[in-house]
Amino acid sequence: MTALLDRVAKAASTTAFGLSALAVAFFLFAAAIVVGALFWQTNNLLTDQVLTTLNAEARILSSEMKVGGQAKLTETVSALSRPQGIGLYYLEDASGTKIAGNLNRVPPELEGEGHGGVFTYQPAPDGPERAHLAVAIPVDVGSHLHLIIGRDIEDQRAFADSVRMTFLLGFGVLSILGLLGGLAVSRLIVNRMDEITATSRQIMEGDLSRRIPTSGKGGELDxxxxxxxxxxxxxxxxxxxxxxxxxxxxxxxxxxxxxxxxxxxxxxxxxxxxxxxxxxxxxxxxxxxxxxxxxxxxxxxxxxxxGPLQESTETFDLGRFVADVSELYAPAAEEAGFALSIETVQGLFVQGNRQLIGQAIANLIDNAIKYSRGGEPGSAITVRASLLDGRPAISVGDHGPGIDPADREKVLKRFVRLEASRTKPGTGLGLSLVAAVARLHHGEVRLEDNQPGLRVVLLFSPKCLIAAPNGEGDAEPGLAAQ
Known part of the structure; x- marks a missing residue:
């Protein structure tokens, strides 16, 4: 029992329960306003109906007095004054003597007033029945007579009491259900938070392989x-x-x-x-x-x-920049026996780290010169800058021995050097740096077959693209060979 109370207290102290309770309170407040307005409108409608009926009856009785005199009015009032009926009447003469009606006396609430009102009366003076609520108005039938007509509105009061009781019971039930629902919701959230906390503690203890479990329902917590x-x-x-x-x-x-x-x-x-x-x-x-x-x-x-280096990004023409960097390596390529072909598009504006992209281009060209076989027919290194599937791309292709598909993922890691390149100077960090530059710009590096040779494609995120050549998007841009 103590453990259950502790769990309930823990759930009740959560933010989720507080928000649920606030939502329930707001709902109850709004519902109270709506129900109160409906009740007030209904009560006014019923009251207007009673007053309309009394006024119509008062006009009829006034006509009876004018046409038939006191005798006719007395006869009519006596006929209408049924015991235990909802119609209430009291007719007296100038001396205060009752002439007709089912009321025993003028209600004290109406004495000394020239207008009607609400009063209580006892239907059966000697009976156990409680006092009823009624409304009455005076009728002008001449100065020597005093007539009061009314209606029993006990049913209306009983209806109002039942509505009030239903309202209170309903709000009580809604409050309890809302709080229970808040406890249930907060308990579910607490369970998820406990799982996240437990996983976090295991990660802090050194188990970095742990992951936060998900329910698979795709909610906010997931x-x-x-x-x-x-x-x-x-x-x-x-x-x-x-x-x-x-x-x-x-x-x-x-x-x-x-x-x-x-x-x-x-x-x-x-x-x-x-x-x-x-x-x-x-x-x-x-x-x-x-x-x-x-x-x-x-x-x-x-x-x-x-992490990202947002403060060092700038907007520049990628095609022109690739051409400028590549031209610096043209003498080295010619000395090694290669023809360096530069194919770029102008007007391809991107936002990125200019210095790091230049370092990546230099590494790719340097690797192509270092590991390709120069002096053979068709020995060429091609550097391109264009759009590829709507993404800015830089590619460097050669006609060397290439890299086996099984080793392409591995060579992007630090210090990885294949056996064929062990005799060449280097540290095995060139492609690692290119991959890091790609990740910085939310892109990727692809190693493809150049048939023969290797083509390295540095793809940037579409978010890096500021303006495409002629606004053509994925259209194949014209290449300006240099």
Whole structure:
């Protein structure tokens, strides 16, 4: 019993119960206004009907007095004065002596007044029946006579009492049901909140694989749980990435650091002395620069994955920008034996981080030059900037050995280098940086077959698109080859 009371008290103290109680109170208040207005209108209608009937009857009795005199009026009043009837009459002469009627006396509520009103009377003076409520008006039948006619409205009062009682009982039942419903709703919400709290505590204890359960009904709580689960997926991905970076640094950077140390030791042991020291220091500086580049790339990727850089975005012509960056690599491509083809559209305006997109383009072109086979017929690197399915896209294609489909997802991770590229200088962070730039702009990186070779497509979110060439949307834009 104590546990049940504790659960009820916990549910009653929740915001959901408070809002439910407030809604019930507002509903009852509105219902009270509506029912009160209906009751008041009904009571006025019934009262108007009674007064209309009395006024019509008063005109008839006045006519009787004018036509037949006192005798005719007395006869008519006597005929209408039925015991226990709803019609009430009292006729007296100038001395106050009752002549006819079923009322024993003038009601005290009407004495000394020249107009009608409401009064109570006893239908049977000696009976157990309670006093009835009635309404009466005086009738002008001459100065020597005094006539009062009325109607018993006890049924109307009984109707009003029944409506009032029904109203109170109904509101009491609605209040109880509303509060019980509020408790039930708040209990359901408390149960969901308890599940979320329990899951959160398990996550805080280190179990990042836990997720908030959903009911599958698609309500607001399910939407909240879905958003939280997406956030947890992102957190778990970042944590896994952090662990992966730590492992990669421990394994992949250990070798170059050992080589750096061995190079320094070899210089110290070289019998040539100063000349050997100088050569050793130069090699150490070169290797240190490569390590610094690696750490800078890691820091940049970590910064990109930490969140959006809204303050660094700007609007620019993507086609013109890609062409400008690509032209910087034309001499290097020619020196390596490649023909660099730049195909872009003008007027493709996007909003994004110009510097990071430029770094991604540079990495893709540098990879294409580094890992493709130059000097062979058809050796070309094609750089494009256009719309793809209504999304801004940058692609770099080559005619090299390509990447096996099974390895394409893997090469987007940090420090991943395939066996065929182990003999080339690099850190395995180039495509990781491109993927991070894509995620920053809510896009993606696709590795496709260039038949032969590899084509890397950097797709941006449609939200990045500011203006398409000629406003044509998905239409195939004309390419301006350079």
């Amino acid at each position: 939407a909240l749980a879905g958003s939280l689960n997406e956030m947890l997926d992102r957190i778990e991905s970042l944590m896994n990435g952090l662990r992966e970076v730590s492992d990669n640094i421990a394994h992949d950077l250990k070798t170059p650091l050992n080589r750096l140390r061995n190079s320094a030791e070899a210089a110290l042991r070289d019998p040539r002395g100063g000349e050997a020291y100088r050569e050793g220091l130069e090699r150490t500086i070169e290797k240190s620069d490569e390590l610094i580049k690696t750490f800078n790339a890691l820091l940049l990727i970590a910064r990109l994955e930490a």
